[in-house]
Amino acid sequence: MAGLRARRGPGRRLLVLSTLGFCLMLQVSAKRPPKTPPCPPSCSCTRDTAFCVDSKSVPKNLPSEVISLTLVNAAFSEIQDGAFSHLPLLQFLLLNSNKFTLIGDNAFIGLSHLQYLFIENNDIWALSKFTFRGLKSLTHLSLANNNLQTLPRDIFRPLDILSDL
Missing domain, CATH: 3.80.10.10 (Ribonuclease Inhibitor)
Structure with a gap:
């Protein structure tokens, strides 16, 4: 079980980090002055x-x-x-x-x-x-x-x- 989690860990982290980065980009572009x-x-x-x-x-x-x-x-x-x-x-x-x-x-x-x-x-x-x-x-x-x-x-x-x- 521990080995299975270890294999999913880096991929899952990458997905979470990518999603967070995308959300951050959307938030920054939405806050640009008119x-x-x-x-x-x-x-x-x-x-x-x-x-x-x-x-x-x-x-x-x-x-x-x-x-x-x-x-x-x-x-x-x-x-x-x-x-x-x-x-x-x-x-x-x-x-x-x-x-x-x-x-x-x-x-x-x-x-x-x-x-x-x-x-x-x-x-x-x-x-x-x-x-x-x-x-x-x-x-x-x-x-x-x-x-x-x-x-x-x-x-x-x-x-x-x-x-x-």
Whole structure:
């Protein structure tokens, strides 16, 4: 009997050690940190948020799942047409303390999920009546501390559910 156990011992140990090694590999691979989303050097990103400081343009290589974008102290003055069209899930957009002077007529095109838009502390002096076209979900808008003198008559007409201005 002792001889039989001795013959099974090394094979059994090898099987047990192999099984333990395999389980350990599975556990180590399962604990790897999640893949880091793409993020420009001027931004800090998570899977669904981006916070950008001193950007030279609206960042294009952000995670496509971004729902919240903050641009602060940007180094450009114009928000061009389609500037955010690569972020169709965006719900919150904060454009605060920049040097923006001009916003293109179609700057926010494609942002049908946008609910909060804050364009504060910039140098914007005029807006087109088409500036907010397509923002069907917008409920909160702030244009505080800009150089706006007058606004076009129908500028807020497309904002059917706007509740806070």
